[in-house]
Amino acid sequence: MADTGGIYVHVGWQVSFHVKCLLDEVFGRQAFQNEIVWKRQTAKGGAFGKLSQYGRIHESILYYTKGESWTWNQVYTPYSDKHEESSYKYIDELTGRRYARRDLTAAGSRKGDSGKPITIGRDRIELPAGRHWAVGIEPGETVQEAANRHVKSGKIWYERGKMPRLKLFLEDMPGVPLQSVWSDIPPVQAQSDERLGYDTQKPEALIARILEVSSNAGDLVADFFCGSGTTLAVAEKLGRRWIGCDLGRWGIHVTRKRLLGIENCKPFEVLNLGKYERQYWQGVTFGEAKDKPLAEQALYEYLAFILKLYGAQPVAGMAHLHGKQGKAMIHIGAVDAPVTIAEIDASVDECAKLKQGELHVLGWEWEMGLYDLMVEAAKKKGVKLLLLQIPREVMEQQAAAKGDVRFFELAYLEAEIKQPKKLSAQVALMDFVIPNTELIPEDVRSKVKKWSDYIDYWAVDWDFQSDTFMQGWVAYRTRKERKLPLVSDPHAYERPGKYRILVKVIDIFGNDTSQAFDVEVK
Helix, strand or coil, rough: CCCCEEEEEECCCCCCHHHHHHHHHHHHHHEEEEEEEECCCCCCHHHHCCCCCCCCEEEEEEEEECCCCCCCCCCCEEECHHHHHHHEEEEEECCCCEEEEECEEECCCCCCCHHHCCECEEECCCCCCCCECCCCCCCCCCCCHHHHHHHHHHEEECCCCCCEEEEEEHHCCEECCCCCCCCCCCCCCCCCCCCCCCCCCHHHHHHHHHHHHHHHCCCCCEEEECCCCCHHHHHHHHCCCECHHHCCCHHHHHHHHHHCCCCCCCCCCCCCCCHHHHHHHHHHHCCCCCCCHHHHHHHHHHHHHHHHHHCCEEEECCCCCCCCEECCEEEEECCCCCCCCHHHHHHHHHHHHCCCCCECCCCCCEEEEEEEHHHHHHHHHHCCEEEEECCHHHHCCCHHHHCCCCEEEEEEEEEECCCCCCEEEEEEEEEEECCCCHHHHHHHCCCCHHHHHHHHEEECCCCCCCCCCCCCCEEECCCCCCCCCCCCCCCEECCCCEEEEEEEEEECCCEEEEEEEEEEEE
8 A cells, every 4th residue: 555545444233342352453543544434325224123133224334544645635525405505695796606604704803914904895893802903914915905805806794894704605615524424325226327236336426525525536445345436437437546356256257347337448458467375375285385395195085185176086096087976087297287278188198098088187278279178089089078167266275175165167258260351360150068057047048049148348459479369359239239249350360470369258147268279360
């Protein structure tokens, strides 16, 4: 966090005091600036009356800063109608504007210009005892010159025999300085265009207020639980730089589509940092590999753990095969590396040598474009190959303890690369298959009429360099536009040569499938 930065932690009323203790410990009690109470509902009745409880209609936002000074842009809220009517009750005869009258003097006698009488109109106005003039004097002005300027601009009220008063026009007043109770921002309504169907979605107005107060254009905003991407979307619209993180695939997918829907959104990358999370989990769960014996023990425990969750038994003495489930042999990919074509090929060869007819490969990540290639190659060697995804839920202690973990087959993507004219390429999606469709809820399956209905988003990197996916063309569904083009726009290359085109598909469940195609552009 920058020395001038701040952190806002939004929590429910049930845990706000616990979280405040933790934040006090991390930042120090002196860093606590405010508890903001967000009134997110007007009223709650029903069961609360029977429970003898007050209606729970608020949540808390804890605001901490890091340094001795911090970014602060004062925000104002409108006056209430009652305040305007009572305080700004006068109407200017010339302009019809509403105004209030304020004193032109302040307490305390002063020598010199500010303590002398001034002339307004034809009258020389004497000061009451113990007062001096305070009329908004500009640098280099005398008090009389300041008074003349205010008279000329129509900001002085005066009647003969009375002390002059300063007119404060309502339209010139900024409003009420923002207080710590926010009751003017409702939650995202069910019928709102802003609503994305994400349970914890916050209104953009709430985040915009926070960013306007505590950041400036060009500042970096981070949300490490970005959910549906409200903070990132608001930061983009307000000209802030941003970083967002989330563990949920669906949250990242919703955020990506939301950002793409912003007009003139700056280019951004979606980076998968799961490898580092898995490495940390492996070290905590199975021990750090400080020497070879410990490394071998940690690897054995990791393999045994995954095999147990998959319902398989370990096997010994194999170079590439780690277990067996029924008639199928099992190979498990490493935590910190994608399963490669060479790795699968070696496992298939070992199965064929042992006359084992079925191989299940469990992996966290996969080398791009291997599905159809490897399945066909294994089939020619007499081995039925099944590629299954190790879900991140295995790292969740509760899910692993209950055995509530499912391994799903990789989805299959088929596409055709066309070259409509010289130095160009175009991608056409031909098929997309999600295995184990029987596990999909019936209410979802009933709405799927064709294979493309499973696709929510797809994109193309026209020159994939085997590192970060660079989105060169994209198509996706929105709430209003449900149609999805299955053929990309043509892409023009500057020079002929061999290129790797990577096609990425995100299904309606937030899972991504990628397929690489090596093409020669002429």
